[in-house]
C-alpha cells in the first residue's frame with residue numbers, strides 16, 4: 001500500500017518536475033556580419049548536436065507535443081526548431097542533423113519560397129551596412145509620415161570601417177555609425193507594417209541607395225524544390241510561419257486568419273501532407289492570434305518566450321530558447337540553466 005502511494009507521489013513529482021526545451025535556430029552559416037545574431041556556424045552547430053546527443057534527449061516537436069499531452073515528458077527532452085526557411089537549412093543544417101540523428105522542425109513563411117528577393121531585414125542590412133557611398137540624406141514616407149535622416153560623414157563607409165564594425169549586434173544598443181542607428185530605427189518602424197507596405201519602403205530605399213535586389217544572395221530562402229528535399233527522410237518536419245512573416249498582433253482578425261490559413265493550405269499542397277505546427281513571426285501574438293492558430297487545426301504553436309516546457313505549458317504558447325553562435329561549452333551551460 002505504502003509502496004503504491006510512493007509510486008503515485010513519485011509519478012506526480014515526475015509529471016510536474018519534468019522539463020523539456022525547444023531550441024530556436026534560424027540559420028547555420030558562417031557570416032561576417034549578423035546584427036540580429038541569427039546565424040550559428042556549421043562548426044558550432046555540430047558541437048550543439050553532439051552535446052544534445054550526449055547530455056540531452058533529442059526528440060521531434062511532434063513527439064514533444066504528444067508527451068506533453070500525455071503528461072509524460074522525458075527528462076531533458078529537447079526539440080530543435082528553425083524559423084523562416086533559409087536555404088542554408090537544407091545545405092548546411094540538414095547534413096549535420098543527419099550525422100547526429102537529431103530531428104528538427106523548420107517553420108516556413110511560404111511567401112518567401114523561391115523568391116528572387118531577400119527577406120526585407122537582409123535587404124536593409126545590405127543597403128545600409130555594406131561599405132560604399134550612400135546619399136547624405138534619406139527622405140522617405142513610412143505609414144504616410146515623412147521620415148528624414150542625415151547620414152553626414154557616414155554616407156561614406158570604407159571597407160576598413162566595415163571590417164571593424166561587422167561584429168556589431170543590435171542587442172548592444174550602441175551604434176558605431178549613424179548607418180547602424182538608422183538601420184535599427186528603420187527595422188523598428190518597418191517590422192509592425194504589413195508586407196506590401198514594407199516592400200514599398202524597401203523599393204524606395206533601394207532606389208535611394210542605387211542598389212538592386214540580389215536574387216541568389218547568401219541570404220536566399222529555400223526554393224519549392226529545396227523545401228521538398230529538406231522534408232525528405234525521417235528527421236525533418238515542416239511547420240508553418242505565415243505567408244509573409246508579419247507581426248500578427250498588429251493585423252486585423254481577418255488578415256491574421258488569411259496569413260495563417262493560407263500558409264497552412266499552401267504548404268500542405270506543396271508537401272502533400274498535413275502541417276501541424278506553427279511559430280509566431282517575431283514571436284508576436286495576441287490571445288486572438290492564439291485562438292486563430294488553435295482553430296486553424298494546428299497541434300501546437302511556438303513563441304520566443306524564454307522558458308522551459310513543462311506539464312503546465314499552453315501547447316499554443318510553447319516557449320523557446322533562442323540559440324546563438326555559442327561554442328559547445330557555452331551551449332551546454334545555457335542548456336543546463338534552462339533544464340535545471
Ligand SMILES: [Zn+2]
Nearest residue numbers: 083084281282
Ligand atoms: Zn521568423
